[in-house]
Amino acid sequence: MRKIAIILATLLLTTTILVNGAAAEKILRIGIAKEPASLNPVFIHGVYGESVAGNIFDTLVSFKESAKEAAPLLAESWTISKDGKVYTFKLRKGIKFHNGDNFTASDVKFTLEAIMDEKNASPSAQFFKPVQTIETPDDFTVVITLTDPYAPFLLALGSHTAGIMPKAATMAMGMDKFDRAPIGTGPFKFAEWSPDDKIVLTKNNDYFVATPNIDKVIFRPIPKPETMAAELLSGGLDVGSELLPQDVSRMQEEGLSVKSVPGLTSRYLGFNAKRKPFSDLRFRQAVYHAIPFDQAIPGIFRNDGDRAYSWIPVGVLGDDVDYMKKHTLPYNPAQAKALFAELRNEGILPENFEFTIYSPQDPQRKKIATVVSTQLRQYGITVKVETPEWATLFPMLKAGQCDMYAMGWGSVPDPDRWTYKIFIPESNMNFSQYSDPMVTEALKKGRTISDPVLRAKLYQTAMRKALVEDYIHIPIAFLKTTIVTSTKVQGLDPSPQRYIHLVTAKRNVDIK
Amino acid sequence: MLNYTIRRLLLLIPLLLFVSLFVFAILKLSPGDPATALLGDQATEEAIALARAKYALDQPFYLQYLQMMVNFFSGELQSIFYKGNVLSIVLQRLPATLELGFLSLLIAVIISIPVGIISAVRRNSFFDYASMSVAMFGVSIPVFFTGILLIYLFAVILKVLPASGYGGHLWTIEGLRHMILPALSLSFVLMASTTRLTRSAMLEVINQDYIRTARAKGVSRFVVIMHHAFKNALIPITTNIGNQIARMFAGAVLTETVFAWPGVGRLAVNAIFRRDEPLVFGCVLLMAVVYVIINLLVDLVYGFLNPQISYD
Numbered sequence: 080m081r082k083i084a085i086i087l088a089t090l091l092l093t094t095t096i097l098v099n100g101a102a103a104e105k106i107l108r109i110g111i112a113k114e115p116a117s118l119n120p121v122f123i124h125g126v127y128g129e130s131v132a133g134n135i136f137d138t139l140v141s142f143k144e145s146a147k148e149a150a151p152l153l154a155e156s157w158t159i160s161k162d163g164k165v166y167t168f169k170l171r172k173g174i175k176f177h178n179g180d181n182f183t184a185s186d187v188k189f190t191l192e193a194i195m196d197e198k199n200a201s202p203s204a205q206f207f208k209p210v211q212t213i214e215t216p217d218d219f220t221v222v223i224t225l226t227d228p229y230a231p232f233l234l235a236l237g238s239h240t241a242g243i244m245p246k247a248a249t250m251a252m253g254m255d256k257f258d259r260a261p262i263g264t265g266p267f268k269f270a271e272w273s274p275d276d277k278i279v280l281t282k283n284n285d286y287f288v289a290t291p292n293i294d295k296v297i298f299r300p301i302p303k304p305e306t307m308a309a310e311l312l313s314g315g316l317d318v319g320s321e322l323l324p325q326d327v328s329r330m331q332e333e334g335l336s337v338k339s340v341p342g343l344t345s346r347y348l349g350f351n352a353k354r355k356p357f358s359d360l361r362f363r364q365a366v367y368h369a370i371p372f373d374q375a376i377p378g379i380f381r382n383d384g385d386r387a388y389s390w391i392p393v394g395v396l397g398d399d400v401d402y403m404k405k406h407t408l409p410y411n412p413a414q415a416k417a418l419f420a421e422l423r424n425e426g427i428l429p430e431n432f433e434f435t436i437y438s439p440q441d442p443q444r445k446k447i448a449t450v451v452s453t454q455l456r457q458y459g460i461t462v463k464v465e466t467p468e469w470a471t472l473f474p475m476l477k478a479g480q481c482d483m484y485a486m487g488w489g490s491v492p493d494p495d496r497w498t499y500k501i502f503i504p505e506s507n508m509n510f511s512q513y514s515d516p517m518v519t520e521a522l523k524k525g526r527t528i529s530d531p532v533l534r535a536k537l538y539q540t541a542m543r544k545a546l547v548e549d550y551i552h553i554p555i556a557f558l559k560t561t562i563v564t565s566t567k568v569q570g571l572d573p574s575p576q577r578y579i580h581l582v583t584a585k586r587n588v589d590i591k
Numbered sequence: 592m593l594n595y596t597i598r599r600l601l602l603l604i605p606l607l608l609f610v611s612l613f614v615f616a617i618l619k620l621s622p623g624d625p626a627t628a629l630l631g632d633q634a635t636e637e638a639i640a641l642a643r644a645k646y647a648l649d650q651p652f653y654l655q656y657l658q659m660m661v662n663f664f665s666g667e668l669q670s671i672f673y674k675g676n677v678l679s680i681v682l683q684r685l686p687a688t689l690e691l692g693f694l695s696l697l698i699a700v701i702i703s704i705p706v707g708i709i710s711a712v713r714r715n716s717f718f719d720y721a722s723m724s725v726a727m728f729g730v731s732i733p734v735f736f737t738g739i740l741l742i743y744l745f746a747v748i749l750k751v752l753p754a755s756g757y758g759g760h761l762w763t764i765e766g767l768r769h770m771i772l773p774a775l776s777l778s779f780v781l782m783a784s785t786t787r788l789t790r791s792a793m794l795e796v797i798n799q800d801y802i803r804t805a806r807a808k809g810v811s812r813f814v815v816i817m818h819h820a821f822k823n824a825l826i827p828i829t830t831n832i833g834n835q836i837a838r839m840f841a842g843a844v845l846t847e848t849v850f851a852w853p854g855v856g857r858l859a860v861n862a863i864f865r866r867d868e869p870l871v872f873g874c875v876l877l878m879a880v881v882y883v884i885i886n887l888l889v890d891l892v893y894g895f896l897n898p899q900i901s902y903d
Binding site: 114116117124197198200201202204205255256258259273274275276277299300301302303305306309310312313315468470473474475507 | 621622623624626627628629630631634635636637638639641642645672673674675680683684735739742743746747750753754755756757848849850851852853854857858861864865866
């Protein structure tokens with residue numbers, strides 16, 4: 080009898096230890112709307128890959144704390160030559176990759192060259208085009224020389240798509256294999272990728288910035304926002320984002336923590352400058368006057384976005400909010416009517432004019448297109464709304480086949496990234512086929528100078544011309560970034576770019 | 592029977608040729624291209640051209656088709672998105688889909704056949720009307736809607752089952768807990784049609800002379816229904832279940848998306864959206880093979896159900 084009692088007691092004790100041991104492991108479960116295409120920095124594009132990779136890899140400089148100012152990370156200091164062409168980085172010593180390899184300058188050179196290598200067809204190669212040479216005078220110094228000064232260069236180096244990879248391990252594995260077994264120096268080590276199910280990261284106890292509080296992170300791709308909401312409400316997830324606005328208010332009522340910040344994603348309407356009557360300034364002005372944007376926008380975006388007046392987001396260099404707001408055309412049906420009548424008289428706008436407005440399939444942009452259609456009907460213009468699947472729509476936009484479209488953009492907080500590709504004639508993202516020598520010149524110059532005052536002036540000039548003189552686009556809204564977390568999660572705030580950074584110099588997310 | 596089976600399997604060759612040509616044509620006719628999907632919206636034309644060259648998308652169509660067929664049959668087809676072997680990617684997902692399919696089939700059969708039989712035996716009763724109304728509802732309601740309703744009821748309100756995701760194999764407790772809701776939602780369509788079909792097949796048999804004879808001989812009601820009537824009603828029911836299994840693959844596409852289930856259905860849909868041509872090609876061809884094999888199995892089952900059916 081005593082023996083049995085002893086055995087039972089031992090069993091009970093072991094179970095208690097095991098159970099408590101297991102419960103002590105801190106696991107953070109994060110829902111993401113899409114599975115990343117890759118976790119190899121060379122191939123990454125889009126917020127999902129960057130969110131996961133941002134916790135595995137470190138970059139030379141960091142924009143994790145402030146999206147506007149570069150902070151040291153793998154580089155402890157750097158200098159930029161007076162002509163803005165030579166960047167010299169002093170690297171931090173004693174850092175190890177997750178596989179135990181030492182981090183040195185050769186890894187930096189290898190990573191950047193891999194991004195620029197044509198064979199890899201990296202989506203980020205475009206941001207490293209100005210790079211002429213990368214030299215490593217010693218193990219902890221990297222000198223990068225550019226052909227021309229390029230103001231957003233530090234941003235390119237601080238982007239998650241420039242996460243530093245270990246040269247030897249990557250070469251041994253091959254670029255494609257590294258995709259599914261990434262090794263970095265960041266706060267979390269890659270552990271497992273079960274496609275369409277989960278990506279698991281475990282904590283890097285040797286992380287040089289801070290030892291992560293979380294032991295394990297599970298990223299789960301959940302395509303349906305309704306399912307993501309149910310997971311949050313039922314306690315199946317700790318962190319979720321990209322939820323439907325109606326679900327977000329419910330979460331708040333249920334006591335979950337909802338945090339929002341103004342985001343770096345925009346929505347806008349565009350006209351095709353190469354097609355009649357859209358090519359006529361008066362037609363674009365008339366459309367502007369015909370739609371009550373101040374009423375429509377809150378209805379479409381609820382609490383999810385604020386009205387935009389420029390392409391450059393509020394707070395980013397050259398945003399010029401006051402001027403743009405003042406010069407935005409007001410809702411004025413009489414003026415719209417007069418302009419349409421004038422165009423009809425001149426034969427530019429045919430009687431019973433019909434055209435198609437295109438938008439992607441998301442509800443908000445569909446609604447923007449629908450508002451245009453409903454309003455213009457009152458002026459005798461029939462507008463068909465078409466929302467093709469993205470892979471169908473995108474080539475049409477690039478080929479300049481859409482008369483009018485409701486689209487969006489998202490990028491890092493530098494005015495170059497918000498304007499250059501949209502407005503210069505040779506870009507494939509210039510869906511409006513817009514071409515203005517003054518705007519092009521300002522944008523080309525804007526990326527080559529570093530003086531913020533001069534740069535801001537150039538972007539203001541360009542945006543004033545394109546948006547409140549030519550009215551080639553109608554800026555609609557900047558979306559907010561909202562994350563919902565369970566009350567157990569501590570220290571996690573949304574980032575304007577929708578990244579989920581768990582450990583930075585000032586933040587170490589925890590779960591109670 | 593062996594001859595029959597071999598003949599049927601040989602028919603797979605022209606069928607696969609036809610399906611492969613058809614899928615390839617649709618892939619090439621639909622707008623968008625894998626390189627753009629892979630590199631993202633902000634990629635330059637230059638990078639897209641490089642990626643097209645890397646994945647041989649700049650070759651003439653007939654060469655691309657031949658290459659895909661050769662790669663498929665030699666097991667060398669590579670997914671552009673996953674950068675891995677298509678066969679191993681599909682096989683990795685297959686268990687999740689098959690387990691889900693099996694459980695929903697089981698739920699459907701266990702519930703719908705007895706309900707169908709009782710409805711037929713108690714024709715025009717309250718039970719009959721009620722079960723047929725529910726079945727009608729099941730046929731009409733879209734899978735994703737029942738899915739979301741089930742999630743809200745069992746995961747959010749009652750908090751007894753997980754809302755989504757794969758918890759492991761069917762035979763583990765966590766696996767089963769995760770599988771109940773998606774299986775239930777997927778089984779609705781099958782359940783509805785099987786209940787209705789069982790009822791009508793049973794009604795047809797029950798009115799036959801030999802049933803009346805059996806009853807007259809004093810055979811018990813239960814034996815008459817289960818042994819004499821139900822056995823003869825099984826052929827149309829089996830055919831229906833066979834067809835419905837194929838439909839379940841289509842249903843799985845929706846169910847797997849709603850329940851964030853890592854199965855073949857979601858793999859195929861994502862592959863289409865990502866324009867991962869080799870993966871779509873591989874998925875559809877493999878599904879075609881599975882479809883043919885299921886139909887063959889159904890045909891072979893007829894022989895066991897009715898020895899009068901001959902295969903020669």
